[in-house]
Amino acid sequence: MTGKTTLFTLLTGIEPAHHARNEVQIGIAKVPDPRLDKLTAMYNPKKRVPATVEYMDIAGIEKGEAAKVLPIDKLRSADALAHVVRGFVDEAVPHSEGDVDPARDVLTMETEFILADMVVVEKRIQKLKLQIMKVQDADDKKELAIMERCLEALEAETPLRNLDLSEDDLRRIRGYTFLSLKPLLVVVNADEEDSGKLAEGAAAFGLGDLEKRPGTHVIALSAKIEAEIAQLEQDEAAEFRSDLGIGDPALDRSIQGSYDLLGLISFFTVGEDECRAWTIRKGTVAQKAAGVIHSDIERGFIRAELVAYDDLMAAGTWHDCRDKGTLRLEGKEYVFKDGDVVNFRFNV
Ligand SMILES: Nc1nc2c(ncn2[C@@H]2O[C@H](COP(=O)(O)OP(=O)(O)OP(=O)(O)O)[C@@H](O)[C@H]2O)c(=O)[nH]1
Ligand SMILES: [Mg+2]
Known part of the structure; x- marks a missing residue:
């Protein structure tokens, strides 16, 4: 027990149901975004709609029993994984390894993911080899080469996200939903006593090296303290934080960290009706972004009338952006940037 459900409840507001140990709980967290707060203050709309991230809460595993209880299929369906590791000492809460050692526990879980991926890779390699003996197919050969690279990495206990795979490689193996390829958020659930170390982050908990790996992000927080803070009014909460020397709200950082890891912007x-944040992947072009709002807007796309968030703040109003020339008209191939404020022109 590391505090996964405690954290899940804090992030999503869903109280722990009395569900069976193997059942998976799903919940939605609102992505905190100070920019949306500023825009809401500017437009005073009837509705404020933040972006969201969906979390799944699953039961923890004991060492070596992963295949028995880890719901691998559920994990495979996720876009990223969050591993909550035990950083707090509490005799009353059982720990599968007996003592507290975040770095060891991260490795234990990683080994489970690597083993699960290895099974899939080995099967696939066998099948591809047989197929290639029958028909010399260029795509099969390419996939075999990638799979062999993957196997070599896994045998060296290297997660697949550490490999420098090309876009084309990734496209070819996407369907296998490898666990060790998924972006990983490690959340150290630290002891209340260590609140002074939280601001230092990963290094203070022996996870400094992990933080440097590709697709990996480490956050340290105390679920217990966060649960206490969640009961407080905003002013009180801020005071409590500064008394304990904790920086910005850890839950906000967890959600933002998830969002960044997923490659989302x-x-x-x-408007007066609604100010809203919409979620797209980095690299999404204007016409596709329009489709996130409504398929009609994508189909009938004419132009995106837009301004960068900072420019809108600097100018003060949409109208002033037009006067200053920071308001632009962009076509369907324009690549959206994080924080673009947009009005789509479309025709259906
Ligand atoms: N002292 C202390 N106790 C905590 C902390 N976080 C969670 N707990 C307690 O640890 C116990 C287990 O917490 P859960 O959130 O249910 O743990 P879990 O990881 O979901 O456990 P499993 O689902 O069984 O794997 C509860 O009694 C919590 O109150 C913490 O930061 N400090
Ligand atoms: Mg739980």
Whole structure:
């Protein structure tokens, strides 16, 4: 027990149901975004709609029993994994390894993911070899080469996300939903006593090296303290934080960390009815971004009328952006940037 459900409840507001140990709980967290707060203050809309991230809460495993209880299929369906590791000492809460050692526990879980991936890779390699003996197919050969690279990495206990795979390689193996390829958020659930170390982050908990790996992000927090803070009014909470020397809200950082790891960015729509953050992947072009709002807007796309968030703040109003020339008209191939404030022109 590391505090996964405690954290899940804090992030999503869903109280721990009395579900069976193997059942998976799903919940939605609102992505905190100070920019949306500013836009809401500017437009005073009837509705404020933040971006969201969906979390799944699963039961923890004991060492070596992963295949028995880890719901691998559920994990495979996720876009990223969050591993909550035990950093707090509490005799009353059982720990599968007996003592507290975040670095060891991260490795234990990683080994489970690597073993699960290895099974899939080995099967696939066998099948590909047989197929290639029958028919010399270029795509099969390419996939075999990638799979062999993957196997070599896994045998060296290296997670697949550490490999420098090309876009084309990734496309070819996407369907296998490898666990060790998924972006990983490690959350150290630290002891209340260590609140002074939280601001230092990963290094203070022996996870400094992990933080440097590709697709990996480490956050340290105390679920217990966060649960106490969640009961407080905003002013009190801020005071409590500064007394304990804890920086910005850890839950906000967890959600933002998830969002970044997933390669997601936000664009905004604004107006008197609604100010809203919309979620797209980095690299999404204007016409596709329009489709996130409605398929009609994508189909009938004419232009995106937009301004960068900072420019809108600097100018003060949409109208002033037009005067200053920071308001632009972009076509369907324009690549959206994080924080673009947009009004789509479309025709259906
Ligand atoms: N002292 C202390 N106790 C905590 C902390 N976080 C969670 N707990 C306690 O640890 C116990 C287990 O917490 P859960 O959140 O249910 O742990 P879990 O990881 O979901 O456990 P499993 O689902 O069984 O794997 C509860 O009694 C919590 O109150 C913490 O930061 N400090
Ligand atoms: Mg739980």
